[in-house]
Amino acid sequence: MDTPATEAQAPLSKNAEKRKRKLERKAEYKRRKAKEATVATKSSDVASDDGAAAGTSREAPPQLAYTGDAALSEKLGEALLTQWRGNGKRGNGQTYTHGFHPYKALMEPLCVAQLLELLPGQGAIYDPFAGSGTTMVECALAGRAGLGGDISPLAAGVAKYHAWRPSEEQLGELKRVVSVVVAELEAAVAGAVAAVAAETREGGAASVVKEAREAKAFAVEFELARQVVSAAVQQPDCSSEVAGALWFLLSHEEVYVWPEWRTQRPLSWRLDRTALRYAEAIATLVDAVPSGTPAADVRVADARTTRRSGLGGDGTVPFDGVLTSPPYPGVYDYLEFTPSTSGLAAHMAREWRDGRAAAGQEREEGDAVRWEEIGSKGERQEHEADPSAFVERWQTDTAAWLEVAASSCRAEGGRIAML
DSSP: OOOOOOTTTSOOOHHHHHHHHHHHHHHHHHHHHHHHHHHHHHHHHHHOSSOOOTTOOSOSOOOOOOOSOHHHHHHHHHHHHHHHHOOSOOTTSOOTTTTOSOOSOOOOHHHHHHHHTTSOSSSOEEESSOTTSHHHHHHHHTTOOEEEEESSHHHHHHHHHHSOOOOHHHHHHHHHHHHHHHHHHHHHHHHHHHHHHHHTSSSSOHHHHHHHHHHHHHHHHHHHHHHHHHHHHTSTTSOHHHHHHHHHHHHHHHHOOOOTTSOOOOHHHHHHHHHHHHHHHHHHHHHHSOTTOOOOEEEEOOTTTOOOOOBSTTOOBOBSEEEEOOOOTTTOOGGGGSOTTOHHHHHHHHHHHHHHHHTTOOOOGGGOOOOOOTTOHHHHHHTTTOHHHHHHHHHHHHHHHHHHHHHHBOTTTOEEEEO
């Protein structure tokens, strides 16, 4: 007599099989990354020049040397160590919108909060290298006005929409536009992917054909998404603020690297999910910001030449301090992080041009934002034959932005905090 199958013997359902495969991929991915990290740690230990034996922990905090006022320098040192050991969260474990967009430049939120305590008053704070907007978000959480600028239109957009606190009407408008975009993108992609499958059906091994098909379908999805979003933001019922937020969401997907262990999803699904997560993150930020806190003001700007207004519509009241992390000399090419197809960068550059026009300033040739970033890696490589020329240029640029920032900072008691 046959006995009924127990629960353990019963065949897995289709969904259970998918979950099992996903967990197996995730476990394999973690094992590989752990192995790579172990190899990298051993290499670093062997190559270290401090005489430590291989295998020494790399988590020991660096030893700091203090100069100047003891109370002030110790607080600065504490902030520096916070940046060194940080995990992107504040003291309460909350991230708010910090790090939502995977843009590379990120100061530790708790480090910024600690530095803010060293800047007197409750007035506006200026960050001429806004990056991902950490200073703007922390200023809002502290009940202070945040003024930001960045030479990169992409960075300016990321900073602006990390610190964005939309009204209920604006948030409702964003959700409505996203739903329209997702539906139209699904319809457009369905036909395009079928065409791609037909084009790549013949020739080569099955694995090669599959890889080519996926790569082409991926590119087609993003191209169609840009077309759909571009049409949506041009509608008369789509405000400029919401248009920028929509480009911000698409930019997130353009930059985000999908983990290998996760099953690939259609771009429409990802965009919809990202919009939901963004709305949740915004809600936590809005709830935490003290009532009456001014909205952050972030623009495309060259820190060496652009003087930002302080409090008051005419900018007659200077800001109370500067809190920023200026470019490290010869380490990054921040402008190279921007994809040529970035709709968010184009949106912020358009705002910059419109602002110049409103102020009666002449448009630059070609209507483009064309500045050179300070101390870029590319510039250092160009001066490999004469490093002193690169150092001199970096020092000149640094002195220029410090002079511009100081000229707008409160004369008595104003401070500039740099990481």
